[in-house]
Amino acid sequence: MCEQDSVSTEHSMGHAFKTTPVAEAVGMALAHDVTEIRPSEFKGRAFKKGHVIRPEDVCHLQRLGKEKVFVLSISGDDMHEDDAARELASSLMGPGVALSGEPKEGRIDLLAAWDGLLKINVAALERFNMLGQVMCATLHDSTVVRKGDRVAGTRAIPLVVKRSLVENAVSIAGDGILEVIRMRKPRTGIVITGSEVYHGRIKDGFAPVIREKIERFDGEIVKMSCAPDDEAAIEQRLRECLQSGADLLITTGGMSVDPEDVTRFAIRKLGAGNLVYGSAVLPGAMFLVAYIESGQGGDSVPILGVPACSLYHKTTVLDLVLPRILAGERIGMPELARLGHGGLCLNCKECRYPVCPFGK
8 A cells, every 4th residue: 555644734825726745635636747757668747737636646646756746726716727718718619610629738729610711800809818817819810711620729828717807708709709601602604804815816814713713612613705805795794694693703804994904894884883993902903893783582793803913823812802702791992901901912932822921
């Protein structure tokens, strides 16, 4: 049998900790890691911080030279870091967000429950983090994520945190600070404008670029056609796309100030409203967004006018706006203006988007 010291030698370490003989610490949580060293065999953690000491642990701890240990003495006004992490994580979760599992050393991660667009209530996140002693770090707002991707991590910073502070954090989080919005699979109509392409003088380069971006979101191209630099012809091609069941229209070319660049005028003739021409993004300053309000079933159909920069740059304003459109966001002047912060592409030799500052 192991020798058990029954003499208590409690020493105050503040309200949360006390020194307790190992034999009297059963049922208490360790306030620190306990390291074990077995020469030529093992060196590492034998017991982790927060471990609740069991009767069978007493001999093990004594073999490690621990006659006394620091244990947590948690009052009803306090919470252990792991318990706090669970409550914090649950409060942060909105639709489409899941827990990664149990907390580890006071930290727990949040994962995407399905593919979609991550949305963050940035103002609420700041208030949450301003409380101190609790924190949450997330990916950027409007990041495209896949099921299982880590989107955030949260923890209580001290080993023991006041219950009232955790409750305050939960109140700030409300119905959730993070949400993953499913993106619809677009039925896309594409009109490639330019007389030089229409008459076969040059080979079109837009079609494969736009197709790849649509298929990235499991979208379908319901109709693709070319039109000369003529307002009536472009308008007609767009109407044909709508008649084919398109719920997203994309035009390419004809977006600058050249006299023959008439695409945006054709979009107006189509009856598009809320037309915004110009974005605070490079590449993509001559981008256009508009809406046809009489789509099938009464839904509005977005129209995206893509400038020629898409031919020369792998990543443009279209990559920033398209996921948000597919997640149901309404894009107008304020949204395009806000993209200016982080909207400068660095034209890296090897494009690593979205793992880069662009659009963040």
